[in-house]
Each structure stands twice: as C-alpha cells, then as structure tokens.
Amino acid sequence: xxxxxxxDQTMPAPPWERSRKRDAPARVPLTRERIVDAAFTxxxxxxxxxxxxxxVAAELGVAVSALYAHVASKDELLEHMYSRLFDDQELPDxxxxxxxxxxxxxxxQGRARLLRHRDMARISMAHVPFTPxxxxxxxxxxxxxxxxxMPDRVAATxxxxxxxxxxxxxxxxSMWEERRRNTKAGNWDEMRxxxxxxxxxLPPERFPNLVTLSGMMFDDxxxxxxxxxxxxxxxxxxxxxxxxxxxxxxx
Amino acid sequence: xxxxxxxDQTMPAPPWERSRKRDAPARVPLTRERIVDAAFTxxxxxxxxxxxxxxVAAELGVAVSALYAHVASKDELLEHMYSRLFDDQELPDxxxxxxxxxxxxxxxQGRARLLRHRDMARISMAHVPFTPxxxxxxxxxxxxxxxxxMPDRVAATxxxxxxxxxxxxxxxxSMWEERRRNTKAGNWDEMRxxxxxxxxxLPPERFPNLVTLSGMMFDDxxxxxxxxxxxxxxxxxxxxxxxxxxxxxxx
DNA sequence: GCTTATTGAGAACACTGTTCTGAAGACGTG
DNA sequence: CACGTCTTCAGAACAGTGTTCTCAATAAGC
Numbered sequence: 001x002x003x004x005x006x007x008d009q010t011m012p013a014p015p016w017e018r019s020r021k022r023d024a025p026a027r028v029p030l031t032r033e034r035i036v037d038a039a040f041t042x043x044x045x046x047x048x049x050x051x052x053x054x055x056v057a058a059e060l061g062v063a064v065s066a067l068y069a070h071v072a073s074k075d076e077l078l079e080h081m082y083s084r085l086f087d088d089q090e091l092p093d094x095x096x097x098x099x100x101x102x103x104x105x106x107x108x109q110g111r112a113r114l115l116r117h118r119d120m121a122r123i124s125m126a127h128v129p130f131t132p133x134x135x136x137x138x139x140x141x142x143x144x145x146x147x148x149x150m151p152d153r154v155a156a157t158x159x160x161x162x163x164x165x166x167x168x169x170x171x172x173x174s175m176w177e178e179r180r181r182n183t184k185a186g187n188w189d190e191m192r193x194x195x196x197x198x199x200x201x202l203p204p205e206r207f208p209n210l211v212t213l214s215g216m217m218f219d220d221x222x223x224x225x226x227x228x229x230x231x232x233x234x235x236x237x238x239x240x241x242x243x244x245x246x247x248x249x250x251x
Numbered sequence: 252x253x254x255x256x257x258x259d260q261t262m263p264a265p266p267w268e269r270s271r272k273r274d275a276p277a278r279v280p281l282t283r284e285r286i287v288d289a290a291f292t293x294x295x296x297x298x299x300x301x302x303x304x305x306x307v308a309a310e311l312g313v314a315v316s317a318l319y320a321h322v323a324s325k326d327e328l329l330e331h332m333y334s335r336l337f338d339d340q341e342l343p344d345x346x347x348x349x350x351x352x353x354x355x356x357x358x359x360q361g362r363a364r365l366l367r368h369r370d371m372a373r374i375s376m377a378h379v380p381f382t383p384x385x386x387x388x389x390x391x392x393x394x395x396x397x398x399x400x401m402p403d404r405v406a407a408t409x410x411x412x413x414x415x416x417x418x419x420x421x422x423x424x425s426m427w428e429e430r431r432r433n434t435k436a437g438n439w440d441e442m443r444x445x446x447x448x449x450x451x452x453l454p455p456e457r458f459p460n461l462v463t464l465s466g467m468m469f470d471d472x473x474x475x476x477x478x479x480x481x482x483x484x485x486x487x488x489x490x491x492x493x494x495x496x497x498x499x500x501x502x
Numbered sequence: 503g504c505t506t507a508t509t510g511a512g513a514a515c516a517c518t519g520t521t522c523t524g525a526a527g528a529c530g531t532g
Numbered sequence: 533c534a535c536g537t538c539t540t541c542a543g544a545a546c547a548g549t550g551t552t553c554t555c556a557a558t559a560a561g562c
Contacts, residue, residue, distance in 0.1 A: 053551085064511090068551075128423070130449075155460075160423075164415065168376075168418065202386070206390075207387075210390045228405065233487055234487070235490040235491075236487025281540080305518080317542075319520070324520080
C-alpha cells in the first residue's frame with residue numbers, strides 16, 4: 001500500500017494552494033499521515049492511557065468522526081504508529097565476520113527508536129512485524145543470523161529472543177518512567193535513590209543476594225544493563241556456531 | 252500481609268452458619284479473595300479487554316460499588332491477580348551442579364502459570380515483582396545465579412533477561428491466541444496453516460530466508476520454540492562462568 | 503451555475519472506572 | 533428483647549472512552 005510515506009499523499013497537494021488565498025482558515029485537508037503525526041504528539045504529551053481519539057481530534061482541531069474517514073479504528077491508528085518505528089531503520093547487508101556487532105547495533109537502534117516516544121514500547125509490544133512493509137526487516141535479520149553460520153532452527157528463533165528482549169526491556173523502562181511520573185519524583189536519580197533505599201532497607205539475613213546486588217541492579221544505568229543483556233543473548237547465539245574447519249590455516 | 256491466602260478470611264466463618272437458616276439468599280460476605288476469584292473467571296471468559304469492574308460485580312451478583320470496599324481500584328485488583336501467579340511456585344535451593352536445569356524448570360513453570368489464564372501474560376507484563384510477597388522469588392533466583400558462579404554483574408541482569416523472555420514469549424502466545432479467536436479459526440492447526448500459507452506465498456526472490464525458515468518458525472510447536480529460546484539464554488549465561496581451577500582433579 | 507460526491511460536524515449509543523448518597527443489614531450494649 | 537452504632541451493599545451519577553449515525557457544507561466535474 002503506502003510506500004515512501006509522505007510522498008504519495010502530499011504530492012498532489014498543489015491544487016489546494018489556490019484555495020489558501022481565501023481568508024477562511026485554509027482547511028488543509030485531513031490525511032492519515034497528519035492523523036498519525038497528531039497521535040504522536042498526543043502520545044508524548046499524555047502518555048498511552050491519555051491517547052484517545054478525541055484527544056487526537058482536538059489536537060487537529062477537528063471532530064472525532066472525521067478521523068474515521070481515514071482510519072478504520074483506533075487499533076488501526078496504533079498499527080500505523082507502530083509501522084513508523086521501522087521507517088528509517090538501517091538494514092545492513094550480512095557480514096559474517098561482524099554479525100555480533102551488526103545484531104547489537106540493530107538492537108541499540110531499535111531501543112533508541114522505542115524510547116523516542118513516550119510509552120512507545122507498549123504499542124510495539126502489542127504488535128507483530130508481519131505486515132508487508134515490515135517483513136523486509138525480519139528477512140534481513142534472518143539473513144544475518146544464517147550468514148553467521150547458525151543452524152536454521154536457531155536462526156528461526158533468534159529473532160524471537162532478540163525482539164522479545166528488546167521490546168521487553170524498553171517496555172520495562174517505559175513503566176519505570178511512568179511510575180516516576182506518578183511518584184512526582186522530579187529527577188530520575190532521585191527515583192533511583194528511592195528504589196535503592198527500599199532494597200537496602202530489606203533484612204539482609206532474608207535477602208542476602210538482593211541487598212548485595214541491588215547496587216548493580218540500579219547504579220549502572222539502563223544503557224549498561226541493556227548492553228549486558230544483549231551480550232548474554234549474542235553469546236548464547238554464538239555458542240551454536242560451529243567453527244569452520246574448511247577455512248584457510250590462518251586462525 | 253496475606254499469608255496462606257484462603258485460611259485467615261474464611262476461618263471465622265461459622266457465625267454466619269446460623270443466618271443461613273433464613274430463607275434469604277444467605278448473603279455470603281464479600282471478601283477480596285472472592286473478588287479476585289471472580290475476576291479470574293471473568294478474565295478467562297471475556298479476556299483482558301472484557302475484564303471490567305462491572306463484569307466482576309455481575310459475576311458475584313453484586314453492585315459495582317461494593318467492590319471498592321475491598322479493592323481500592325482496578326489497578327489494585329490486577330496487582331492481586333498478578334500476585335496469585337507466584338502462589339504455589341517452587342523455589343528450589345541453589346544446586347550449582349544443576350543450575351541450568353533449575354533455571355529452565357523455573358521458566359517452564361512460569362510459562363505454564365502464565366498460560367493457565369487467558370491474557371494473563373498481559374497482566375504480568377505490566378507489573379514488577381517488587382512487592383513484599385514476591386521478593387523471595389527474585390532473591391532465590393539471584394541465589395541460583397550466583398551459586399552457579401556467574402559474576403555479580405551478570406547475575407544481576409540474568410533475571411531481567413530471563414523474565415523478559417519468559418513474559419514476552421507468553422505475551423506473544425496470548426496475542427496469537429486472541430488473533431485466532433478474532434479470526435474465527437476454530438482449530439489452532441488451522442490458524443497455523445493460514446499463517447504458513449501467507450509466508451509460503453511470499454516472493455522467494457525477495458524473502459528467501461523467510462520462506463525457507465517459515466516451516467521452522469511455525470511447524471515446531473511453541474513448546475519447542477520456547478525450549479530453544481531458553482537454551483540460547485542459558486548458554487549465554489553459562490559463557491560467563493569461569494571453570495573452577497581450585498577444585499579436585501576429577502573433571 | 504448546477505449536480506454529485508466527498509468530508510467534516512454534532513449528537514447519540516453503549517460502554518468504562520470511580521465516587522457519592524442512602525438504606526439495610528449485623529454487631530455490641532442495655 | 534430493644535436500642536443505637538457501624539460496616540456493607542445498592543443505585544444513581546459523573547466524566548470519560550470507541551464507534552456510528554445523520555446531516556449540512558464544501559469541493560470537483562460537467
């Protein structure tokens with residue numbers, strides 16, 4: 001359907017230009033793209049729970065029913081928001097020598113995009129990248145896994161494990177962020193101190209591991225924890241790759 | 252707070268017995284436990300989206316406002332449902348020799364409990380096991396990881412990776428199940444055939460890996476895929492464990 | 503300029519979580 | 533047995549939700 005996004009819908013726009021000359025409020029036509037744009041600004045401002053069709057309509061200065069001419073339902077709107085996630089995603093060609101870094105970089109970018117909009121992980125979590133525009137991404141990921149030399153069965157689930165970790169991690173981050181918002185803790189360091197204080201106050205004889213590790217669970221930033229989790233998964237995948245014997249002698 | 256659940260609330264019940272003799276409908280008193288029970292039957296029947304306070308009240312033959320005397324909000328009700336997940340969860344003592352099987356078994360049980368109620372994974376996903384009753388579980392998990400010989404920093408995130416995979420996987424299963432329900436595909440094999448047919452119909456020149464691997468992504472049951480994903484993660488964790496040099500000579 | 507088809511507005515429906523007001527029941531005390 | 537008290541439930545109400553309906557106004561084609 002939609003291909004390069006903004007082009008096909010706004011391309012034939014020039015005809016409207018002349019009606020702009022009127023002193024009426026110009027009435028720039030409603031398109032699905034503008035609706036999705038507005039939905040994102042509402043999402044960033046109000047969060048997922050505040051994202052309602054009425055809010056989106058209000059953001060556009062339009063009646064609710066007008067939205068339904070371009071979008072069949074709220075679910076479909078969320079689907080379009082989800083598709084935007086992949087819009088400018090890099091898809092490197094498989095490079096068997098550096099597959100680990102390729103996968104990690106893909107995951108890092110994915111997390112960054114998930115974190116760019118508030119509660120975006122919640123939307124992502126509820127969808128599956130099996131629409132026509134999104135299939136190239138899973139195809140390319142599979143290509144990287146297979147080129148790395150993993151058995152087919154492992155390559156087939158590797159994407160599952162990776163995307164599950166990716167979305168789950170970002171989702172958890174979203175949740176803590178929302179929790180912080182409700183707690184009215186201004187800074188995040190402040191929030192982290194609260195959490196750490198809670199764990200430090202636990203009886204050490206009942207929760208010895210929890211109290212000794214609480215530092216590492218929260219002191220290190222989320223970035224470090226994400227990177228470590230990524231490494232765990234990549235190591236696990238690598239363990240399935242048999243070293244090539246047929247290669248040249250050089251190790 | 253609540254300890255062995257059903258005991259403390261229903262223990263002092265005898266006094267009601269005599270009022271049973273009346274021909275009035277007996278009016279068994281409303282408790283939080285009964286509300287949570289009713290919520291589960293509503294969840295199983297209507298799914299997460301159909302789980303409303305009014306439905307729960309109707310299930311109990313009671314007015315909505317009556318619920319709010321025992322439960323502060325719907326969120327709190329969901330929290331209590333979440334806590335039930337861990338009620339009869341095994342917590343084995345750390346056994347460094349068999350930590351891999353211990354972790355896998357824990358995850359298997361977790362998935363089984365998540366799948367026991369419809370859409371339960373969605374509820375689980377939105378909560379975090381940091382309430383007093385649930386902390387012993389993460390404590391025990393950490394104990395197993397550390398006893399296995401993983402570095403502290405790895406042990407601290409291992410639980411994250413594992414639970415993220417666990418909940419994410421079950422969540423995805425829930426989603427497919429709901430999708431099947433909406434598609435009115437009676438059997439699940441039927442649903443799987445539909446999905447496989449979709450992938451097999453893709454142009455092989457654009458999606459070579461997708462079409463060749465589609466069989467492995469769906470033919471193998473979810474159990475096999477879950478087991479493999481679990482193995483990937485456990486292998487990754489194991490890769491951080493340094494072999495003990497100080498041990499006895501026997502390997 | 504007129505007709506036709508699209509587009510947005512407004513009201514409405516059936517819901518949702520939550521709160522408020524009363525009434526009816528069970529309890530402890532005379 | 534009778535009284536006041538105090539918890540517990542019922543019912544209505546409020547503000548909000550996604551979605552659909554009807555109808556007026558606007559733009560496009562001839």
